[in-house]
Amino acid sequence: MVGAAAIAAGLGYDSETCVRLGALWGKSRKNAGGTVNLVLSHLFDTAAVAEMIWDHFLARSTKELLDRVSGGRGRMFFAWLCGIHDCGKATPAFQVLDDEGASRVRATGLSWSAAVRPGMGWRHDRAGARLAMDRLAEAGWAGDSVEWVWPLIGGHHGIFPSHRQVCGPKSRGEGQGRGEGWSRVQRAVVEVFTRAVGFSDLASVEPVEAPTRAEQLQLSGLVVMADWIASDERHFVGIDDLGAVSMSSARERAGKAWQALRLRGGWGRLNAVEGDVVAARFGCPARPFQRDLVERARCMPAPGLLIGEAPMGEGKTEAALAAAEVLATRFGADGVFVGMPTQATCDPMFTRVRRWVAGVSPGLEDHVVLLHGKRDFNAEWKKMVEAGGGDPDDWFRGVGEDEFGMSTDDYGFDGGQADPSGPAQWLLGRLRGLLAPIVIGTVDQLLHAATCTKHVMLRMAGLLGKVVILDEVHAADVYMSQFLHEALRWLGQARVPVILLSATLPAHQRRELLDAYLTGARTGEAATPSSPPSVTGYPNTTTACVHDEPPVQATPSEGWRTSQPVHVRTLTETNAGEGEFDELTALLRDRLSDGGCALVIRNDVQRAQETYRWLVRSFGEDVRLLHGRLAVEPRATRTQECLDLLGAPRRDGPRRPERMILVATQLAEQSFDVDADLLISDLAPVDLLLQRIGRLHRHDRRGRPAKLADPQAVITGFDARGVTAPGFLGSSEAIYGRYLLLRTAALVLDAEQGKPWSIPADVPTLVEAVYSTSEGTGTPWPQDEQAARTGWQHSEHARATTAGQYLLSAHGQWSTPTLAGLHYAHVAGAEEQTRLDALVRDGEESVEVVLLRHGKHGYSTYRGVRLGMHGERGPESLEDVVAGTVRLPASLTTAALAQLKPLSEWNRHPWLKHTRALVLPEDHDGVAELGDRLVSYDHHLGLTVRRVGKGSTRQTPPSGDDSRTSSRASVSQGRPLITGTTSRVDLSPG
Template sequence: MAQRVLLECFTRAVGFADVASVQPKVVPVRALQLELSGFIVMADWIASNEDHFSGIDTLDAISLEKARSRAEKAWTELGLARGWGRIGEPSVEDFRSRFQAEPRSSQRVAIECAAGMGGPGLMVVEAPMGEGKTKTALLCTEVLAARFGLDGVFVGMPTQATSDPMFTEVRAWVAEVDPNAASQVALLHGKRRFNKEWQRLSGVDAAADFGFVSVGEDEYGLEDPYGSGDFDPCLSERPQRTVPAEWFMGAKRGLLAPFVVGTIDQLLIAATRTKHVMLRMAGLAGKVVILDEVHAADVYMSEFLVEGLRWLGQAGVPVILLSATLPPRQRRQLLGAYLAGARHSESLDLPPIPDRPGYPRVTTAWVSAGSEPTIEQSVAPAWRSEPLKVRIEIAAEEISLTQLLQHRLEDGGCALVIRNTVARAQQTYEELSAVFGAEVRLLHGQLHVRQRAEETDRCLELLGPRRGGPQRARTIVVATQIAEQSFDVDADLLITDLAPMDLLLQRIGRMHRHDGVLRPPELRVPTVVVTGFSPRGEGVPDFEKGSEYIYGRYPLLRAAIAVLRDRDGHWEIPAQVPDLVAEAYDPDSPVPESWAGEVGEAYQSWRDDQQKRADKAAPFLLTRLGEHGNPTLEGLHRGSGTYVSDDDVRVRDGEEGIEVVLIRRDEHGFRSENRHQLGSHGEVADEVLDHVLGGTLRLPTKLRGAANASLRPLDGWRDDPWLRYSRALIVDGDGRGPVGDYRIRYDQLLGLVIE
């Protein structure tokens, strides 16, 4: 009764006669209902902060005017701000001032396509590696924001490592559009405390940055179930910050910041049946969404991507997808999901998708009010004056890589060697460094955080382009898939294990990436040497076991067909990229007659596995099959019982590894991995925290169970907000230690070695 009276009084206070007169004449679409729910939660969390909204003792102090005054005061004190507001529509010529570069033909075409869209919609930009897709997307974002009144952007990257340089690039771009808005760019991932630019801009050190935690990571920091904890108002001075307000940095609130750079996981979890999903969707409202390297989403991740695109399509949020190697079937699936959402339907009979020959290619799709979906496609010449003719060679497993490199690098040059497993990369590094010494570098995911960051920077420096400068010193970088995408190097020679065709082409994009680089005579013809399998005459080749375990037999068979067919020939890059990818994913593509039976069996097994992996995502998806056309949010979270806990949801397939912190123990007690002294029970002084956290290491999946059972925080970490949930991996002076029944060694050159 009291609630109804309060509701009636409030209704009259805001100008309505009664509750019935507030009823909407038209039910808003579900996406808008979800976004409004998120903004209500946001308002509730802000109002729950007693520092800004203390109790009221008398009825005389209650009025709508005073409530608005208190809300305005709290908003100002919290430092909440919008994005860039209304901006003018840029032209192709504005590209120069934004990026200090002349726009390429493909960039001009994409910008013109964005300007020609009849409503908020989906853009798919397919262009070769090194073509400048990111800059294209940023200026297209300006076009869409100006035309449709949007006030920010979310940029989703495939990994944390690729998010860091993108944060720098996006911040510089926002500053060119509106210098006052540059301070509103947020970096969202759990390792941002190690990003030097973020530390400098936020005015706080790593130890003080308790805020955002990335999806799927342990929530270090303070417990704050209502998301209301903020900077201590009792402090006399706030650190000077040039990043968004502290309020945005709390758990589940990051996407509400005006400009956001993070991993694609932030979008994927916005499509899950989690408790505060409405906050994430509210954060995407009014933004342009850019997703880079979308081809990297496997079948499991794609389920969440498709679901997210449905909701964004219904909400009228423009999305720009970037890829160098997008299979036609995947392109059609993504277009269909967005347009079905825009039409508020469960499924949609797509109009014919233009399939114009040529590459780079831009596809745009939108739904105008009361009309059928529109899909358009444009192509443009690549920026190179001539195609890159990449020579295809094969080195069977028995061939000596050392001898091959001694011959090819006799006159210097830079080689990139990509292996499909960490163990294989470590073995290759040991073999090569025995001959080439310090000219060999190693980069993979089982290095601790500090070493991996340092080694990445060093590799980028050694293999970076030096256009018009002197020839680079002889260098060999041995890496895993970490070098496959968003890794801006320009190798003279590529040696790579066989991988599915789209990934193989991504790796080829790391070589001869720039014109004007001085290369040794032996390496002026771009050459990829494919390893990791051994041809057997007319029969099916033998594949390296680790590669087959990771990728499956069928995709490797398809890639092997193309490599064997064209060996000692060449691929024209980028012209052949679409055809090579399409052929590799078309089950009707021709195969050698002697392979037909085995390829058929492998395809059936692969297809069944793909379906099982897609089905695994179903319990986590925000909307169940058959319910996308529902008019309201009723029952949205019910599914098989209730909503899914954030701790339980997985938007990436497979059991994840587990993070630990390397700690050394000697006769003096505990030390950080780089030998800074800790307290007798492992206590960590503020000035040492960065050194301790820099020793964070992700163990491989097979050690997860053993680590969960045997590794615990040090006693001195129990009250530390950063370390109390961290597992310590204690090693001796030689870097050796136990993980359950496993014996591991952390080698300063090789990284983690399982003995």
């Protein structure tokens, strides 16, 4: 066993330098299990962890990248790259941070002035970047090689400094270390580590080519991963004797840690499936669209972008998963990320993906990660985690740092799981979820990877090496699209295969998606993205690959289902502003007189609540309600019940009700597999309206009531009487904007005059009719339309500009070759970071709270579990507390931040101490005053809000549900609104 001391002596370092090497501490006694850990020990540990990552975690595509960059020495180079990250700890700026460690270092003759002190602003990550610059240049590295490597060292605590920040006055000061003694020991740290990893000298480490900036970001994320694992004191207890520091001992520690943490990669190298992949995985022959999408994946000469457009119920998900398997097999991806528009749509997708993974790589299905904030109320997820010995309390633990970049929390989890099933607990921590091999999460997870936020490299590292699938991409409005396009540029540059799915896309939106991916893939090339061919036929597949000629190709497919006419009519609700829905009741009584299941979709929560309350008077228990202001537990339960009752026929499923009315918000709009006999919907932009129509006669079903044998869509929520332009609900106009509603209303009114929509054949034409960017008017109200269009364009531009301030690449810096200065926006503090994280969706900030009751026996949870007089039993009843989580409307955000706080006894719990409690009294009908609103929670209605002193429940600004995903929000223009006023709109997801 050749130890660090022997290597130093072999390199010719004198005994004084060796003594100093044995004094430089990397982790204090407090953070290293009771024994100081030397700098070299931590570097060795991190390099050994990197070797485990290479052997058991990295995708084949990432290994090929590292081999290409290093000239065939990928594993050794990767270990060096990860281990060298903390070389900057060999500086006074770091050594001064611990009194015990500082005393040891000073005792060896190394010193610093009184100006060097904690908080001086010169951190070890930047110090390491400067040290690397000097040492690598001294070793003869080319400038280009030095320039891309040092930012990985300087950014390993989450923020990439600029060249000026690393080479400024502080880099030449006392904090970096003055004099020959410091210079010699710093050189020794780098050289001893380099020799221990396996290189003959520092010059031989130099890479033969530079990876793209996107690939550098992935490598940076993997460096952070290795550092965090090697910083877990439970697996890497400190070593304070230089003679005991060696790579062999570090490898032994890393191996045990890896086994205890149960980390693993994805499916490894896949064998290609010949013939019909859809049939092999899902048991049914591929439909034409599915076959064509998979075939396009087989024919792509290099990783690229596939856009699949097909009607609702065509089997897009199965097609995408089959195509992803083909792409992974061909290009070395080791897993998938499936991004869904909402939390509600993630849960059923989680089940579907697990079944698919079980066929692709048996056993891997138990390592699939569900990534959204309410996953702990998904029964399948909870069962899977608990089967692996997971502790739900760990789900709320995160990684924190003090101002010096030192850990204030655990980097890993206790590796005590004996059962090999379930995802590794380490991956359940904050920021790490995307690193799991198979991930289903909200699209926000991908959008966050395109923001200039701290530790963004971890998110990108979790995407590269996978096939990325995004569903319902048409739902991204202009604000979200800025982040989506930025993400596609980075993914394109990294040659990550991407599959985008949509019911249909406007031509301009499809073009923007293609251009974004190709812009990234063509980085460094002079060519500009080609104009995509016009897409004919529906369904269709469009591909983008820089190695294709032409680079963009479109393939029409034969539809699986014959188009059928959907009869469209309108319904005016005269007293809806007062919460009365006589016309709706009469319609339902007529249409459901012989039975049947109706879906009523409202654009805001309060309107849905009022509709439910009104219909229950006539239809009793046949009425169900689903929206985003239900507490998480009943919302999850109700969602699953609706899917079971109204979903596709199953032998083991419950019997379909003879009569049922489901009142829902936009939760029912996307990836919600229910089959309604009748649809009644508030007016929304045509693409979203067509999505809702996609729930109508969704499955082949015999025995529908005679009155509902033909698909019927009844559109309400607007008043089109007379020759003037329609008036719209205040909530609808605030969420979607007047312009798109006007253009959609014109199509609806035209269809009502005896021109039914042929679905799905008419879908592309209808969407293009509303979203066409060509000048001119398309409605009977040209003056109103033009005024609304002007306001809409102004709003769209303003929102795009706002989003642009937080994109990962600064304006005009996309082609920058390295990561230096990537964090151009100021990022500091947890509160500011939270705001940045929320910026991928437009809309006002909203707050989640937990519902509690308070009475003479103290506090109790939503479920009725007693927490004690001061909430002291909250930590032991964590699941019961979290079950009552609910999101407040944005109109209550200011009051909630000012008035609501955690209970006093929650301050010692890592998650509860940040959790605001909405306390409802057990008397006074459970009503609490929050700002100028009265808030209560009803078992049937969910959270209800009304103004203080007002008896009507229609007093608060109406808000959409999940509308941050589907909104086309803009400034309202023109006519007075029908009902309500909207000054603030809640665009938070339900």
